[in-house]
Amino acid sequence: MSQWHEVARLRDLEARKKTAVTVGGTTIALFWIKGRVYALADTCVHEQRQLSKGAVLFGKVVCPGHQWKFDPATGEADGQDRCQPVFPVQVSEDGIVSVSLEREGALR
Numbered sequence: 596m597s598q599w600h601e602v603a604r605l606r607d608l609e610a611r612k613k614t615a616v617t618v619g620g621t622t623i624a625l626f627w628i629k630g631r632v633y634a635l636a637d638t639c640v641h642e643q644r645q646l647s648k649g650a651v652l653f654g655k656v657v658c659p660g661h662q663w664k665f666d667p668a669t670g671e672a673d674g675q676d677r678c679q680p681v682f683p684v685q686v687s688e689d690g691i692v693s694v695s696l697e698r699e700g701a702l703r
Contacts, residue, residue: 597695605690615647623682623694626667628654633667634694636680
């Protein structure tokens, strides 16, 4: 059973589009993309850069290091064999964003 951690308000994330939060020593990058919230491990699997300092381009999360592009839902990197860990997200009716540390995607 997942343990959920309240980490942000949806209205704040909608305004900023991305942010980093820390849960139990794990830093997670939250992204607001096309009306959905996604949570990825903030440290890039390639160059250990902070994804929360990157960009979103055509629905993909772009690492600020070497511009690897990650699918925010699966963590898969375009043209690469590595995968960025992703975490489950839920948004309550009152706009509270929560994440679980149970990974949905893992390093390959």
